[in-house]
Amino acid sequence: MLMRSTSTILAALLAASLFSGCNKEKSPATAATATTTSAEPSADTVVATYGDGQKVTFGELNERVKEPLANLEKQKYQLRKQGLEGFVVEKLVAAEAKKRGVSEEELMKAEIDGKIPQPPEEEIKKLYDEAKERLPPGTTFEQVKPQIVDFLNGSKRQERARAYFEELKKANNVQITLPEPPKPPVERKEVAATGPARGPEGAPITIVEFSDFQCPYCSRAIKTVDEVLAAYPNQVRLVFRQFPLDFHKQAPKAAEASLCANDQGKFWEYHDVLFANQQALEVPQLKEHAKKVGLDSAKFDKCLDSGEKASIVTADLEAGKKVGVNGTPAFFINGVLLSGAQPIEEFKSIIDAELKAKK
Structure with a gap:
C-alpha cells in the first residue's frame, strides 16, 4: 500500500479546496497566487484618456471591477488560511510522531491507512477484470492489486486524513487568528426559486x-x-x-x-x-x-x-x-x-x- 507523506496529503487536500468550481476560464486559485503588489494609485489618478480630453480615473475603474476585486481578496485570504492550517498541521504531526517515538510516516500509516476499511476482494477483482485488457500483457491480479486498492481508497484516505488533522488541531487547541479582508457590502440578486x-x-x-x-x-x-x-x-x-x-x-x-x-x-x-x-x-x-x-x-x-x-x-x-x-x-x-x-x-x-x- 502506498503511504503518502504529510506534506503530500496536505497538498492534495489543499488543491481540492482551492479548485472549487467548473469554469473554463483561468482558475481563481491561479489568480490568487499573485500576492505581491505595488502601492495603489489614488482614486483620482487618471488611468486612461480618450476623445477630447475625456478621462477615466482609478476610482472609476475600481468601482467597475469591485466585485471581482473583492472575490480576489477573498481567494487570497483563503489561500493564506489553508496554507497556514497546513503549516500548523505539519508541525502537529511532527510533534505527535516525536511524542510516540515513531516516524511521521509510521504515524500517518497507523492513523490514516490503518483506520480505513479495506475494499472487499470482489470489488478489487471486478476493477481488475474491467481494466485488464488495457494492462500490459501478462500483468497478473496480484501485481496490480496494491495499486487498485490505493485507487479505491483514495477518497477514503483524504476523508480520514482530514478527520485526523481536525482531531490534532482540537487536541492542541489550535486557534487561527489570520485577519480577514474587509467584507464588501452585500450584493443581492433577484433569482427565481423555480425547480425541484x-x-x-x-x-x-x-x-x-x-x-x-x-x-x-x-x-x-x-x-x-x-x-x-x-x-x-x-x-x-x-x-x-x-x-x-x-x-x-x-x-x-x-x-x-x-x-x-x-x-x-x-x-x-x-x-x-x-x-x-x-x-x-x-x-x-x-x-x-x-x-x-x-x-x-x-x-x-x-x-x-x-x-x-x-x-x-x-x-x-x-x-x-x-x-x-x-x-x-x-x-x-x-x-x-x-x-x-x-x-x-x-x-x-x-x-x-x-x-x-x-x-
Missing part, C-alpha cells in the same frame, strides 16, 4: 443552486449541501436549477433527464445517481439509471427522447447568466452569491447573517 426543491416551503432562507451534472465540483458540493440542510432543517429550502456548461457535452441531456425524473417524483434520487456516475451520462446510460431508481421506463424514455425539457434547461441557463453565473456550482442564498464548492462555514456565515437580520 428540498426543505420546507416558506423557509426564511432559500438557496438556489445552479449546477451541472458533469461537473466534478458540483458532485463534491453535494455532501456540504446535505450538511447545510441537516444543520438548518426548518430554516433552509434548496432549489435546483440547471446550468450545463458548454464544454460538458453530456450535461444538457443529463439535465433534461433529471427533469424527466422529476415528473415521476424522483428528482433527488436520480440527481444522486447522476452525480455518482459522472462518466456514464450518454443517453442509453441515462435510461439505465432511470431503471435503477424505479422510474417508469416508457414514460421516461418518451420524455427524454422528445426533448420536451430542453426549453426548461435553456431557460435556467439564461437565468443563471443574467445574474452573473459563469461557473458551477453557484449558490444564491437569499440572493447572495456563493460561488464554487465552498466549505460549510462559508454557507453558515451567510445563512446566520440572514437569519439574524430577520429577527
Whole structure:
C-alpha cells in the first residue's frame, strides 16, 4: 500500500479546496497566487484618456471591477488560511510522531491507512477484470492489486486524513487568528426559486443552486449541501436549477433527464445517481439509471427522447447568466452569491447573517 507523506496529503487536500468550481476560464486559485503588489494609485489618478480630453480615473475603474476585486481578496485570504492550517498541521504531526517515538510516516500509516476499511476482494477483482485488457500483457491480479486498492481508497484516505488533522488541531487547541479582508457590502440578486426543491416551503432562507451534472465540483458540493440542510432543517429550502456548461457535452441531456425524473417524483434520487456516475451520462446510460431508481421506463424514455425539457434547461441557463453565473456550482442564498464548492462555514456565515437580520 502506498503511504503518502504529510506534506503530500496536505497538498492534495489543499488543491481540492482551492479548485472549487467548473469554469473554463483561468482558475481563481491561479489568480490568487499573485500576492505581491505595488502601492495603489489614488482614486483620482487618471488611468486612461480618450476623445477630447475625456478621462477615466482609478476610482472609476475600481468601482467597475469591485466585485471581482473583492472575490480576489477573498481567494487570497483563503489561500493564506489553508496554507497556514497546513503549516500548523505539519508541525502537529511532527510533534505527535516525536511524542510516540515513531516516524511521521509510521504515524500517518497507523492513523490514516490503518483506520480505513479495506475494499472487499470482489470489488478489487471486478476493477481488475474491467481494466485488464488495457494492462500490459501478462500483468497478473496480484501485481496490480496494491495499486487498485490505493485507487479505491483514495477518497477514503483524504476523508480520514482530514478527520485526523481536525482531531490534532482540537487536541492542541489550535486557534487561527489570520485577519480577514474587509467584507464588501452585500450584493443581492433577484433569482427565481423555480425547480425541484428540498426543505420546507416558506423557509426564511432559500438557496438556489445552479449546477451541472458533469461537473466534478458540483458532485463534491453535494455532501456540504446535505450538511447545510441537516444543520438548518426548518430554516433552509434548496432549489435546483440547471446550468450545463458548454464544454460538458453530456450535461444538457443529463439535465433534461433529471427533469424527466422529476415528473415521476424522483428528482433527488436520480440527481444522486447522476452525480455518482459522472462518466456514464450518454443517453442509453441515462435510461439505465432511470431503471435503477424505479422510474417508469416508457414514460421516461418518451420524455427524454422528445426533448420536451430542453426549453426548461435553456431557460435556467439564461437565468443563471443574467445574474452573473459563469461557473458551477453557484449558490444564491437569499440572493447572495456563493460561488464554487465552498466549505460549510462559508454557507453558515451567510445563512446566520440572514437569519439574524430577520429577527
